[in-house]
Every structure is written in C-alpha cells, then in structure tokens.
Amino acid sequence: MNGVHAMLVHFPLAFWALATLMILAGVFLSGRFAELSRAGLLPVLVFSLLGAVAGLVSGWLVWPAEANLYSPLARNHILMAIWSLAIYSSITLLIWRFGALMFQGTQRWALVVLALAGGLLFAITGTLGGHLAGSPTHFSQLLAAFGWTVYETFYVPDAVLVALLLLAIIAAGVGLTAKTGDKG
Numbered sequence: 395m396n397g398v399h400a401m402l403v404h405f406p407l408a409f410w411a412l413a414t415l416m417i418l419a420g421v422f423l424s425g426r427f428a429e430l431s432r433a434g435l436l437p438v439l440v441f442s443l444l445g446a447v448a449g450l451v452s453g454w455l456v457w458p459a460e461a462n463l464y465s466p467l468a469r470n471h472i473l474m475a476i477w478s479l480a481i482y483s484s485i486t487l488l489i490w491r492f493g494a495l496m497f498q499g500t501q502r503w504a505l506v507v508l509a510l511a512g513g514l515l516f517a518i519t520g521t522l523g524g525h526l527a528g529s530p531t532h533f534s535q536l537l538a539a540f541g542w543t544v545y546e547t548f549y550v551p552d553a554v555l556v557a558l559l560l561l562a563i564i565a566a567g568v569g570l571t572a573k574t575g576d577k578g
C-alpha cells in the first residue's frame with residue numbers, strides 16, 4: 395500500500411501547490427493570466443480536497459494504526475496533513491461562498507495568508523512523508539533551525555492554544571461585523 399500512498403499523495407500536493415500559485419497570481423498580478431487564475435481556482439481546490447481524502451485514507455493503510463500513532467515522525471506527518479487539509483478546506487469554502495470578492499479589498503490579504511500558511515504546511519507534510527519513506531531532505535534542517543526537531547512530537551503549548559482561540563473569536567467577530575462589499 396505504500397506505493398499507492400506515494401502515488402496518490404502527489405495529487406493533493408500538486409493541486410495545493412497550483413492553488414497557492416493561482417491565489418498569489420490572482421491577488422498580485424493583473425491581465426489575462428490573473429483572470430484565468432481567479433476563474434479556475436475553485437475546480438483546482440475541489441480536486442485538491444478529493445486528492446487529500448485519497449491521501450489520508452491510503453496513509454492509514456500503509457502501516458498498522460498502532461505503528462502510525464506510535465512513531466512521533468508519523469504523528470507529525472498526520473498532524474501536518476490534517477492541518478493542510480483544514481487550511482485548504484477553509485480556502486475552498488471562502489472561494490465557493492464569496493468567489494471574486496475574495497480577491498478584492500482587505501479580504502484578499504486573508505487569502506494570501508491562508509495560501510502561504512497552507513503552502514508551508516503541505517511542504518512539511520511531504521517532507522515528513524519523505525522521512526518516513528527513507529528520503530530526508532535539507533528542509534528538515536531548516537525546521538530544526540526554527541526549533542522543531544521533526545523526530546519529536548510537535549506540540550503547541552496551552553497558552554498558544556488559548557491565544558489562537560482568542561484570535562479566532564476576534565477574527566470571527568471582525569468578519570461578522572465587516573461590510574462584505576468592502577473594496578478597501
């Protein structure tokens with residue numbers, strides 16, 4: 395099954411990379427290429443989510459669940475895969491619900507931040523997958539330089555979780571009270 399997982403995960407990774415580039419092009423460029431990027435983004439995102447579901451399901455079939463959850467490296471890989479899926483699902487919902495509006499005004503910055511965060515997370519997911527398959531890369535050394543040894547379980551201190559929750563509540567409050575027609 396590891397061959398199937400290795401093959402299937404290229405779909406979400408490629409679609410997420412493409413979606414991230416399309417968002418950056420749609421926000422920062424003008425002209426035909428930017429227009430096409432904005433218009434074609436939703437189908438690319440939908441395909442990325444389908445690919446991610448295939449990656450997640452096949453991932454659980456590579457090793458027994460006990461082995462997956464016993465290894466800190468595999469736990470980190472699963473955590474980052476789920477975070478990546480959460481971020482690109484949020485982007486998909488926003489583009490599906492608000493479409494071209496997301497490329498205007500202040501909301502376009504939310505899209506850029508989400509796309510860059512998603513890009514970082516899926517890069518880490520793939521890097522850790524490579525580690526599991528026996529092909530570590532220099533990217534892990536970069537993560538180590540920022541204080542995270544990928545062989546140890548990644549955890550977020552409780553204080554950071556509380557800060558994230560507060561930020562989410564504030565962001566939801568700002569979002570609910572903001573005018574959706576803002577051209578900022």
Ligand code: HEM
Pocket residue numbers: 396399400403406407445446447449450451452453454455456457462468471472475519520521522523524526527529
């Ligand atoms: C969107 C979700 C996922 C992505 C993008 C992803 C990505 C990857 C990549 C790029 C590799 C390296 C493949 C290779 O070069 O051979 C890999 C390997 C691996 N992944 Fe995932 N993965 C995902 C989800 C999961 C999940 C949910 C699990 C476990 C529950 C998992 C378990 C593994 C294992 C055990 C390996 C090592 C396979 C081997 O020994 O060859 N993955 N993954």
